[in-house]
Amino acid sequence: MTFGREELLAIEKLKRRVRQLESERSEPIAIVGAACRLPGCEDLAQLWQLLDRGGDAITDLHGSAGAPVWCGYIDSLESFDAEFFRMSPREVVRMDARQRLVLEASWEALEHAGIPAPALEGARVGVYVGASGISALADGDAGAHDITGTLAAVIAGRVSYFLGLRGPCMSIDTACSSSLVALHVACKALRTGECSVALAGGVGVLGRSRREGESWLAVGHFAQGGRCRPFDAAADGIVGSDGVAMVVLKRLSAAVHDGDHILALIRGSAINHDGRAQGLTVPSGIAQEDVIRRALAEARVEPHSVEYIECHGTGTPLGDPIEVQALGAVLAEGREADRPAWIGSIKSNLGHTDAAAGIVGLTKVVLALMHERIPRNIHFDTPSPHIAWDELPVTVVAQDMPWPRNGVRRIAGVSSFGISGTNAHVVIEEAPVAPAAQPAAERAAELVVISGRTAAALEATAGRLQRHVAEHAEQALGDVAYSLATSRTHHEHRVALAVGTREELVAALAAVSRGERPAGSARGQVTRGKTAWLFSGQGSQVVGMGRELAEAWPVFGAALDAATDALDAHLELPLRTVMWGEGTAAANLLSQTAYTQPALFAVEIALAALWQSWGVEPDVMLGHSIGELSAAYVAGVFSLEDAARLVAARGRLMQALPGGGAMWSIGAAESEVAAAVAGDADAVSIGAINGPASVVISGDEDAVARIAGQFAALGARTRRLEVSHAFHSARMDAMLEAFAAVAATVSYRAPERLLVSNVSGAPAGAEVATAAYWVRHVRAAVRFADGVKALAAAGVTRYLELGPRPTLAGLVPGCLGPEAAPVVLASLRPERGEPASILEAL
16 A cells, blocks of 8 residues: 555654653653651651661660560651641640641652642642551540541541642542552653652551550561561561651652752552452462563563562561562573572561561662662571472662662562452653752852741751751752752741851741841741832933942853843843943943943843842832843743833833933822823823832923922922933923834733732733833833732732832831831842842742
8 A cells, every 4th residue: 555645744743652652651750859757767868878877776665664566656646736737736636646647748748849839829730549448436525626637548638638739639548558559650651640749658656555566466567576577477466566668759740940959760550459369368379470561561670670679578487488489480581690689678676567577668769769779678497397498589789788889770579468368560760860060159148048837947957957057068059058048938937048058047936946136147037928020210310330249140141141142132232241331431421321221121121030039029029110020021021122122112211312401309199290290291200109109200300300399498308319310201202103113023921920010000900911011111201109009909918129329118117007017128228239138028
């Protein structure tokens, strides 16, 4: 059969689509964050310390009182911060401990991933939690929270509810294999697009009564000697333990795009059931072989490539031999005789964490890959005689084993088999080599920000951070500051520290932990409400503005370079030469409107980029005259190229107008000033209303001076403004037609952020996406005072000025009155061009 050109193109298109679908179906899943709470381990660092030293976290539940009941308990099980999770003490009392643990571990995993929780609210983020068994109702009278406190489904639901997540959410119960099954389902959901980020893990909590502990011993599957001995001749059963572990997952392509720190990759996974085995609770070697083969097939990994298997490894005389036999049967394929697969089980250190067991084992593998060392399997003295060691290509890790990167991808497997018969296996690969980090610019000081829901929580956080910084000298001060500012959720109680060295930071954090306020710091409680960005207008320019910021902060420098490059195409002299010149000549050049307005625009949008890199975003924006063009660009109204053309034309055309105009500030109400200028409407206009008693008039010099003199004679405060032209007056009319022609060449879009208009003093609508608006903007009065009132009406309580020096910040309180008490900040010091109020802003 012969195909025509169109048919061949269609076939090639279908082939590409098939390849794309196959790639999406098999795309690796990146683990970008993790957290755990386990016996003797409050976090990942403590878990690795336990494993690395060959520690045993099993203890006697009741100490020396009576016969020992050996278990692995989480000591901090009851230390739950109800206020942090916005729950009442009454509700917490009725809540299953597993819900508390999963909430805490999920939050900590997101922090470990560097994902601020507020960034996920309303997003398609999935939550998958393995949780086995039922929870008993709390003692006492029936309560309104009994059902939600004990339903297994709510273990996952609590996380989605607290974080405001809109993706899939489910608690999964397949007994001991629950958490790996949850991980498997999460990976599938990520690959099919059901969610963009997933939290996956598991939790198990033991009962605390002596009777329950003794009942476990009576079952017969529990170790009489109180130690779990996987693969050992003395193995006689499991030891029960508490445990929770959660991981944060993304598709590899998304993790790379987002610049995440990838801990390891999930290459493939599979689940199945034993079917009709010799008994409901008897493992099936055939089923275990099958689930491992299918996981490897999905991962596209050959069996001989697997170097280590974290086994289910319960330490039972029946289960271990079946598991090792099944592993050997699969991993022998293509394997050289002198390269056995290494095996181990974290249950030798921690016991069996029930539904969390699989994810806990996976966490061990991730840590081993990161530290390039496999910890030894403890309590392994004599190999089990029930396992044919000489015939199987597997070896127990009896001593710590180096596992370095060597150019060949390191592959591991994790198995988890449920007493229900449900089996799961996951194939793990080392993380891709991270690109070399660009060296950070050295700065005289760094800003370190920490927060807490309460003052006590803030001080506790400072103490933990102080210990961390003291113990990790390899972490650069700038990296610590960056991570805290951009990858942490900022709570109500905050402190910011300006420090130049690690030693200064350690000392300052220690002081904060004691409730003190060290020098060079700001501490307070954030106000409720929204944040507005104010963009300064003409008159705020300063020679040298932004130079030190560009040297110290690459984000600012890059944004400034992009802006000045776009503007230079429309200017006679390079803008940076004008901005950073020396002496009086430079000041005179920068004061020319043709350069003033482009320079202000460049500095302001670079400041916006810098604040955004620190994780600060505006809820609403307001500019003053040329500042509104900066605000509109940040709001997405036009591209940088179009904005540069519009801004440069505005300044150039205004500069070309004849002189002879003037502007005066008058301390009087708008109505009074409007009445005074009514008789000179052709010569004088109201140029700006900056407050209830702060109005600027603009126009012909003689007429403006005369009207200002009349108000001065009545006792009003008046001041002539140092300007080159009478802006926002009839003296601008001559440039409007030429400016309209330039404005017509710009592509406009509706603002992506709330923007308040100078022209109306109200939230802007579709009109800002038209050339006519920006032409009218040149001529109309700047209704800044009305704009500030509109911000307050929108819920704004914090005002941050972005400009070379504060000119608008001082006007805000007067616009709102003393009862408003707004928080007003200016972002640069005029004399140095450096952040002045970052401490208060963050």
